[in-house]
Amino acid sequence: MASFLDPLIAFVSAHPWLAYLTLFLAALLEAVPVIGSLVPGSTIILALSALVPGGELKLWAVLAAAIAGAALGDGTAFWVGHRSQREILGVWPLKNYPAVVAQSEAFFQSRGALAVFFARFVPPIRAFVPITAGALGMPPLRFYGVNIPAILVWAMAHVLPGVFAISVLHEYFGLPHHHSTAKHLWMLAVLGGALVAALAIWIIRRRQGGGVIEPARPVK
Numbered sequence: 279m280a281s282f283l284d285p286l287i288a289f290v291s292a293h294p295w296l297a298y299l300t301l302f303l304a305a306l307l308e309a310v311p312v313i314g315s316l317v318p319g320s321t322i323i324l325a326l327s328a329l330v331p332g333g334e335l336k337l338w339a340v341l342a343a344a345i346a347g348a349a350l351g352d353g354t355a356f357w358v359g360h361r362s363q364r365e366i367l368g369v370w371p372l373k374n375y376p377a378v379v380a381q382s383e384a385f386f387q388s389r390g391a392l393a394v395f396f397a398r399f400v401p402p403i404r405a406f407v408p409i410t411a412g413a414l415g416m417p418p419l420r421f422y423g424v425n426i427p428a429i430l431v432w433a434m435a436h437v438l439p440g441v442f443a444i445s446v447l448h449e450y451f452g453l454p455h456h457h458s459t460a461k462h463l464w465m466l467a468v469l470g471g472a473l474v475a476a477l478a479i480w481i482i483r484r485r486q487g488g489g490v491i492e493p494a495r496p497v498k
Contacts, residue, residue: 287329287334287461290326290329290334290335291329291334294334294335294336294339297326297329297334297335298335298339298340298342298343299343300322300326301322301323301326301340301343301344301347302343302344302346302347303347304317304318304319304322304323304344304347305319305323305343305344305345305346305347305348305351305433306347306348306350306351307319307347307351308320308347308348308351308401308404308405309347309348309350309351309352309354309355309404309405309408310351310355310405311355311372311375311405311406311409312372312374312375312405313405314351314401314402314404314405314406315378315401315402315405318472320401320436321468321469321472323340323344323433323436323437324436324439324440324468325440325464325465325468325469326340326440327340327436327437327438327439327440327441328440328441328443328444328461328464328465329461330437330440330441330444331441331444331445331448332444332461337437337441340437341433341434341437344433344436344437345429345430345433348398348429348432348433349425349426349429351408352398352408352425352429353408353422353425355405355408355409355412356408356409356411356412356416356418356421356425357412357418358409358412359408359409359410359411359412359413359414360412360413360415360416360418361412362412362413363413363415364413364414365413366409366412366413367379367383367409367410367413372406372409375406378402378403378406379406379410381403381406382397382403382406382407382410383410383414385397385403385407386407386410386411386414386416387414391416391420391421391423391424392424393407393411394407394408394411394416394421394424394425394428395424395425395427395428396428398425398428398429398431398432399428399432399435408421408425440464440468443464444461444464447459447463447464
């Protein structure tokens with residue numbers, strides 16, 4: 279794994295703008311209905327945050343890329359729903375995922391504006407609540423008044439842990455900033471955690487005979 283991570287770190291050091299673009303797209307695509315349920319945006323952001331303490335990436339730029347991507351994704355989904363109203367919930371591809379649409383609608387109806395805040399931290403609902411909020415007529419100012427603070431908290435919660443963890447390894451375990459061991463440990467931990475989470479979700483879906491992102495089955 280180190281043989282893969284070292285060239286990746288070296289490449290990011292030489293082309294940081296590509297890393298910022300990747301962070302932006304990861305956050306953006308996570309907010310797209312259906313696609314957001316499949317893109318491991320959080321894993322990408324958590325992993326790349328390890329490159330901040332060593333100077334390969336800038337903290338402000340990492341946060342800005344993640345915030346901008348999430349804001350554009352959530353905002354676009356909201357306005358699509360706002361302009362189309364409830365009709366959008368019954369068209370492709372949303373009509374193929376009635377369980378998630380119904381769950382998102384119930385989540386929004388039961389918690390109101392707070393659903394927009396908490397949904398940002400709950401995949402795959404995160405990818406469906408903004409468009410649902412727009413479709414159900416949530417006022418734009420109210421949406422952004424909750425969504426923007428949620429995105430700021432979400433971005434810091436995804437970036438700062440990696441920065442803190444690598445800084446601790448450098449400060450208290452004597453690893454120099456140019457050394458790759460700390461970055462390897464963090465990235466492997468993030469990837470391992472993502473795989474364990476994916477496996478757990480797969481097992482739960484198997485036991486339930488499906489899952490929240492299962493498409494609707496055709497009627498025979």
